[in-house]
Amino acid sequence: MELDREDNFLHQKSLSEIESIFDKGEIPGDYATWSSTEKKFVPFEWKVDVGSQKINNTMAPACFLCHSNLNVIDSHNGILNFRMAVLGRYFAGADTAASGLASLNSDKTFNYDLSLDVDSATPGLQINHNVIGRAQDKHCGQCHGGGWDDIDGDGKITPLDFVAQVKDPKYLQPDFMKEAKVWYFSSEFTDSNGVPKNVEVHQWADYVGEQNVKGCVDCHYPVEHKYIGTGYFPDTTVLTPSHDFAKGNAGPAHGVRWHQLGGTAKCENCHTNPADFHTAFFGPAAGTHMEKIACTTCHIGKKYFYRVKLIDWTLPMWVVNGNAENLVFKGLDKNGYLYGDPENGTWPDVAWFPQRDPETGEVSWKLKSVNAMGVLYFEDNSQGEFKPVFARYLVKAFRLNPQLPTKYILIELDPETGLPIRSGDKGIFTFKVKKNSVIASDPDLQSGNWGLWRALPNYIDVNLNGGYDEGIDVQIKDDTGLFSDEPDGTPEINTKTEVEAAVNTLKGVIAKATGKSDVVVKVAASTDAFAMTHNIRPAYEALTCADCHGGRSDELEGEFFNRTTPLYFKYDPQVEEASYFDKRVDRTPTETAYADYIKEELVKAGYGSETTEETTTETSSGESVSVGGGGGGCSLAANPGVGGAVSSLLSLLPLLFLRRRRK
Numbered sequence: 304m305e306l307d308r309e310d311n312f313l314h315q316k317s318l319s320e321i322e323s324i325f326d327k328g329e330i331p332g333d334y335a336t337w338s339s340t341e342k343k344f345v346p347f348e349w350k351v352d353v354g355s356q357k358i359n360n361t362m363a364p365a366c367f368l369c370h371s372n373l374n375v376i377d378s379h380n381g382i383l384n385f386r387m388a389v390l391g392r393y394f395a396g397a398d399t400a401a402s403g404l405a406s407l408n409s410d411k412t413f414n415y416d417l418s419l420d421v422d423s424a425t426p427g428l429q430i431n432h433n434v435i436g437r438a439q440d441k442h443c444g445q446c447h448g449g450g451w452d453d454i455d456g457d458g459k460i461t462p463l464d465f466v467a468q469v470k471d472p473k474y475l476q477p478d479f480m481k482e483a484k485v486w487y488f489s490s491e492f493t494d495s496n497g498v499p500k501n502v503e504v505h506q507w508a509d510y511v512g513e514q515n516v517k518g519c520v521d522c523h524y525p526v527e528h529k530y531i532g533t534g535y536f537p538d539t540t541v542l543t544p545s546h547d548f549a550k551g552n553a554g555p556a557h558g559v560r561w562h563q564l565g566g567t568a569k570c571e572n573c574h575t576n577p578a579d580f581h582t583a584f585f586g587p588a589a590g591t592h593m594e595k596i597a598c599t600t601c602h603i604g605k606k607y608f609y610r611v612k613l614i615d616w617t618l619p620m621w622v623v624n625g626n627a628e629n630l631v632f633k634g635l636d637k638n639g640y641l642y643g644d645p646e647n648g649t650w651p652d653v654a655w656f657p658q659r660d661p662e663t664g665e666v667s668w669k670l671k672s673v674n675a676m677g678v679l680y681f682e683d684n685s686q687g688e689f690k691p692v693f694a695r696y697l698v699k700a701f702r703l704n705p706q707l708p709t710k711y712i713l714i715e716l717d718p719e720t721g722l723p724i725r726s727g728d729k730g731i732f733t734f735k736v737k738k739n740s741v742i743a744s745d746p747d748l749q750s751g752n753w754g755l756w757r758a759l760p761n762y763i764d765v766n767l768n769g770g771y772d773e774g775i776d777v778q779i780k781d782d783t784g785l786f787s788d789e790p791d792g793t794p795e796i797n798t799k800t801e802v803e804a805a806v807n808t809l810k811g812v813i814a815k816a817t818g819k820s821d822v823v824v825k826v827a828a829s830t831d832a833f834a835m836t837h838n839i840r841p842a843y844e845a846l847t848c849a850d851c852h853g854g855r856s857d858e859l860e861g862e863f864f865n866r867t868t869p870l871y872f873k874y875d876p877q878v879e880e881a882s883y884f885d886k887r888v889d890r891t892p893t894e895t896a897y898a899d900y901i902k903e904e905l906v907k908a909g910y911g912s913e914t915t916e917e918t919t920t921e922t923s924s925g926e927s928v929s930v931g932g933g934g935g936g937c938s939l940a941a942n943p944g945v946g947g948a949v950s951s952l953l954s955l956l957p958l959l960f961l962r963r964r965r966k
Contacts, residue, residue: 314349314359321346343695351393353411362394367402368445372436375403378730382445383473390472404428443519446477448487448837452501452608452645456727460492460645463734465609466712469639470757471732473725487838492607492645500607500645503838510841522568523548551836552597552658552671565659570598597656597671604840605648612642613785613871616680617796617805617826619697620757627705627743627755635694636757640785640793642674642869652868653894654832655902657910666910668902673832675897677870681809682885683824685817689885692809692824696816700808701760704771705742707778710793711758712736713747723754738792739781759794763804767812777804783873799875802826806883826878827885830870832901859895867891 351360385401405413422429488506549567622633652675715733747753784791853860
């Protein structure tokens, strides 16, 4: 994190230079944080006071998150301390905070644990293998599916367990949108056959044998640089130790260097000649099936946990502190709709994804098990083309009135300090989710034992005066649900009155901010397909011929492909027919239709085209990116309907993490 996208040290970059970018109406994602006092995005400071001195506040590689042997990793406190340091804007001390070597003081100094010193004769704290060790699954699990299914310890899996993992920074998982749980095995909950519900067969010793149990790095091993090619930073063919981990074919919608490392982690690396394995089941058609169907499509079978089915950016959650009398706006958060059945399990969705050989560059298409996630957001053309509306415009148009019902989340507080408390053997925050409730009259908030944590806005501030004026402003009500047409306790902008009030109000906000009179605002109904590749079920639970084909047919007429998948809630018919509704995907397509749609959109975006030749172009910031052929990462996807939408919308978050330049 020490370099910006032009390879300049962050602490040497002028704050006035960054501020000038903001003044142009742009948000430089590498440098932005939300200011609750100034009510806008502002640059990070690259200097920080530590004790009695001012230091350069830049971050070295976070070695200890993967290589600490101390129990701070087992308790998830390592990643929590790391995140708290980053959220507190103390980048330089984040890795030390995560290590377990020391505790962080309020003045950003550290108290080191001298009991870890292995050489008292040498000044300073000397450590060796008493602290530093080889990366294990528990290290990966801090960010990729560690934690527990039953977070709150009530003996069952509920949406609150999911909320704890996506709202508590100690257990926050970056993969919750696409898989919810990744590479985690527990025998605590079993299905009717006694099979662990969240089984990962590669870690199930009773199934594969103790000697065959695998871990994360068995598949995501360091990749040889012959796969990476030239132009990689640093520009060398030898890099030891390598931290370029093999990546799967999750798809360009959320890929990382898809054109370089995609496909280096795949089932066929261990399970060679898969057609031979399946001849007994498919006969002479085994080879055809292996060419067109990814292993995970049949072998994941069912998922027994929650995942996000819709991200509704037309009404993002407000990050709020305080109580009914004093609400302090802190920023924005995702408003997600959960999908899943922990009791009976649910089939994943399916889509055609490009799979590129990292050595030859050859692209093939395979049906992959995915989570088909809907994405709703407002878009405007004030930047010359339609892009997601900036957060600073959303916060002016949509407001929260404690006297009107909405959906919100409470967090338990210490009655003496008024601060959130951690409790139980896992040390978690305790949450309550209230639906269609009124903040001002909430008995938990009035008791002082609970504080407001997140809340959905509940009215459109048509006259933009910061208060709710009945008869002028438009209340946002709960009219429908994602999985049925009945209200579900969550307000949504879906009626003609609500949508048109939102569109017109945003037009006014954007026109005033940009000085443009021809601003157009639309509602975009889009989707992203997130590949599901982990938590493989036992072979005897794989899909059968009838699941896909129905009868003895060459066509995909079975239930697996003919069922529909909900992507977003119901809109008024007048809205769906209006010019301001950008309907890119049907609300409830069949799995077959969805699979074909994803392929069409990815081909439009340049992924999986017949030629593998790549050209380069320059963005406005001067960064060279790959286009055409194999495409690039999701952050610059040509079509915002797939990948680009979610990536662009991430710029709405109050904290935008620093990224190393992609070359």
